[in-house]
Amino acid sequence: MPQDESGPDAELVKPRARRGGGRPTIADVALRAGVGAITVSRALREPGRVSPELRRLVAAAVAELGYVPDRNARALASARADVIGVLVPSLTNSVFAEVVRGIYDGLGDSHLQVQIGHTHYSGLEEERLLQVFLSQRPSALIVSGIDQTPAARALLENAGCPVVQIMETGPDPVDMMVGFSHFEGGRAAARHLAEAGYRNIGFIGARMDPRSKRRLAGYRAAMEDAGIFDPRLVTTTTVPSSVSLGRDLFREARAKMPALDAVFCNNDDLALGVLFECHGAGLAVPSAVGIAGFNDLEMMEAAFPSITSVRTHRYEIGRLAVSMARAAISGDRPPQPMVDIGFELMPRESTKRAR
Amino acid sequence: MPQDESGPDAELVKPRARRGGGRPTIADVALRAGVGAITVSRALREPGRVSPELRRLVAAAVAELGYVPDRNARALASARADVIGVLVPSLTNSVFAEVVRGIYDGLGDSHLQVQIGHTHYSGLEEERLLQVFLSQRPSALIVSGIDQTPAARALLENAGCPVVQIMETGPDPVDMMVGFSHFEGGRAAARHLAEAGYRNIGFIGARMDPRSKRRLAGYRAAMEDAGIFDPRLVTTTTVPSSVSLGRDLFREARAKMPALDAVFCNNDDLALGVLFECHGAGLAVPSAVGIAGFNDLEMMEAAFPSITSVRTHRYEIGRLAVSMARAAISGDRPPQPMVDIGFELMPRESTKRAR
DNA sequence: AGCAATTATGGTAGCGCTACCATTTCGCGC
DNA sequence: GCGCGAAATGGTAGCGCTACCATAATTGCT
Known part of the structure; x- marks a missing residue:
């Protein structure tokens, strides 16, 4: 016990104001509850290991003092931050905005926090962010995609x-996985257009990140199956996606391939x-042009x-x-570490072509 | 200095493996560079206060050891987390997704991190999140809107x-402010519609959070100025906004007020x-119906x-x-703590009605 | 030259919590 | 009754860093 407020050597060792700003600490709670500090710690983290009586005492002291644990x-003490990286x-891509919403909602009442990093579709940036995240010893990591650089992959494998x-x-x-096959998604869309009776089915793609490429591959597979693939049907750019880019690319595609009667777009x-461009150009949808998107916003x-x-x-x-992630954190890894959550053609x- | 690897009492006091997993610490760097630990700390945080020579030594040792400071x-030591709360x-609202993107970009090369909380448009949730954030002693807080509950307001004022x-x-x-007047934005839109020659200009609003209400008030002011306000022109709901809701509300508005010839929408x-509903109902835009949105996505x-x-x-x-926020953190508060960044009618x- | 005022550097003592181990208490089987 | 393992509780010693103060080295001034 350091000393009383007016102890004999109060002048000698000035009991300088607590750095932290006077918030109650676990020691204050322990004193108030009449138990050891470690018991307070346990009562808060593993209530099952503390007797009901002490648990109640601790809870009362916490409430009285308005104690909030210092994260x-x-x-620092546990070498583990309650953070999921x-x-x-990108967050402005509403697809990922919804993923992130799901992540937040999945936290429920756990004390975990989320730390978001934006890779801007760059492998190098992903590596850098991984290092930043790992320096905090996160409880878990959630990363987008499966195309990490070798260095990033190594970081993930040794993430601990x-x-x-x-x-x-x-x-x-690397460890666990939740997603679906973009290849199959692309294939399903192209097949649907072919079955609807369209013949010159274009592909329009922006950004062309790895997932877009796999959708394109699926499209191509379906088109080849139907015997109607032609490389001139494909129009892509690395420019980020936007509605006006859809108009531009569709114009470009039609210029290249005037017989185009449908397009499968990389995204919605x-x-x-494309729909607006058709309106603007007086092309009837779906009779003159069929349109399919991806994600179903x-x-x-x-x-x-x-x-x-x-x-x-x-x-x-x-x-x-x-x-x-939460299951794995608490020790019981899900029996099924890979989940294919599928997709659904809508x-x-x-695409209702009158035949 | 605790003890050598094979010191005399190495058997007595087992130098158990470092909890932290063997990452180099500031002491390792100090040893390597031949300086005190505190000098390393300073060289990293306030390079100006360390001589160039030592700074170089420290930098070399950091690079050799791959040292990364433990946040x-x-x-804990400084009672201040390098976090902006x-x-x-909501993040699925693309308006806020872009705000957040601006925030991340504004961090630049600072060592600050961002912690995002979603209030779900709830004052109570905002209070709860503020408490969680404050328990980490953030470096700064950025909050949306000016309609905090009294409790939240008090938390912010004592945030430190x-x-x-x-x-x-x-x-x-509370402290600083960046934004614009939603009232004036709403007024400008309504005025524009009136000047374009529309007479029965409706207002369509979803969610109706405080900012939406102020846009509505601006709309109303403009309409009253023009002497054409009628409460039946206003159609709102507390349901969250969506494109299909726009269709529904427009149908509702027209049912209530068949003479409606324009609408100003709460958001894009x-x-x-509304545009799609007009297409579907065969109403020509802009001749039969004028449409104005808000945000300009x-x-x-x-x-x-x-x-x-x-x-x-x-x-x-x-x-x-x-x-x-960064300026204020480093001590020089911006001379102008309130910034009205304005808006722009596009x-x-x-809304080009042929007259 | 002498001394205060200023720098640059280092030592010490925590920040508030938990890992690890030690201790105590209890119930159980023989 | 006694030993023994399990369960409950506590003490100690840090986790890796920085605030605070002390000290040493330098400067500026009269």
Whole structure:
């Protein structure tokens, strides 16, 4: 016990104001409850290991003092921060915004916090952020995609915490995985257009990150199966996606291939742009041009005509990723470390060609 | 100095493996560089206070050992986490997604991290999150809006760190403020519609959070100025905004007021829904119905016809908020603690009524 | 030259918590 | 009755860093 407020040597050793600003500490709670500090710590973290009586005493003292544990001290002492690091390419992409919403919702009443990093679709930035995150000893990591650089992959493998890769499925998970096959998603969309009777089905893609490339590969597979693939049907750019880019790319595609009678778009923003371009150019949808998008954002159903899209379960991916991470943190790893959450083709007016 | 690796009492006091997992610490760097630990600390945080020679030695030792400072230890010792807490209503609202992007970009090369909390438009949730954030002693707080509950307001005033309120301007800032007048934005949009020759100008609003209410008030002021206000022109709901909700509300508005010849929408999602509803119902835009939105998302310009909207500077608000916070953290508060960043009316095809 | 005022550097003592081990208490089987 | 393992509780010693103060080295001034 250091000393009383007016102890004999109060002049000698000035009891300088507590650095922390006078918030109650675990020692204050322990004193008030008449137990050891460690018991307070346990009562808060593993209530099962403390007798009900003491648990009640501690709870009362916590309430009386308005005690709030100091996360920084806890993290330092346990060499583990109650933080889940999340790496996404971008938050303005509403697909990832919904994933992140799912992640937050999945936290529930746990004391975990989320730390978000934006890779801007750059592997190098991803490496850098991983290092920053790891320097905090996170409880878990959630990363987007399966195309990490070798260095990033090594960091993840030695992270010393659960890792969940999201958005995609693949053969070689670092640890756990929740996603779906973009290849199959692309294939399903292209097949749907072919079955609807369209013949010159274009592909329009922006950004062309790895997932977009796999959608393109799926499209190509379906087109080759149907014997109607032609490289001139494909129009892509590395420019980030937008609605107006959809208009531009569609114009470009038609210029290259005037017989174009349908397009499968990389994502829904582009699809919306194509729809507007058709309106502007007086092309009837779906009779003259069929349109299919990817992700099935809310507006696809509300559009006129409503736009066919491949629904992806973004919110659920976020929730599931967190729930798997939480399970792994508490020691019981999910029996199934890889989850293919699938997708759903949503056929709508924009591909109902009158035959 | 505790003891050598094979000191005399190495058997007595087992030098158990370092808890932290063997990462180099500041003491290792100090030893390597031949300086005191505190000098290393200073060389990293305030290089100006260390001689160039030692600075170089320290930098070399850091590089050799791959030293990364432990944020948790730093936060505990300094009673200050290098974290900016950010409270937004929702991240799936792309308006706030862009604010957040601006915030991240505004961090630049500082060592600050961002912690995001979602209030879900709830004052109580905002209070709860503020308490969680404050328990970490953040370096600064950025909160959305000016309508905090009294309890939240008190928390902010005693936060002990810079606080920036964003998205709006108002008379009584907690500390600093970056935003614009939603009232004036709403007024400008309504006035524009009136000047374009529309007479029965409706207001469509979803969610109706405080900012939406102020836009409505601005609309009403403009309408009363023009002598054409009628309460039946206003159609609102507390349901969250969406494109399909825009369609529904517009149908509702027309049912109530068949003479409706224009609408000012709370936001761009609703405006897009109105456009689709017009397409679906065969109503010509802009001749039969004028449409104006709010925020000026990218798709407004790309729509057909392009949609008039009030451009808000969301990304800039985020950037500016961080730069003000950073200035305040380093002691030089911006001379101008309140910034009205304004807005810009973007007149487009959807309100070009042929007269 | 002499001395205060200023720098640059270092030592010490925590920040508030938890890992680790020690101690105590209890119930159980023989 | 006694030993023994399990459960409950506590003490001690840090986790890695920085605030605070002390000391040493330098400067500026009269």
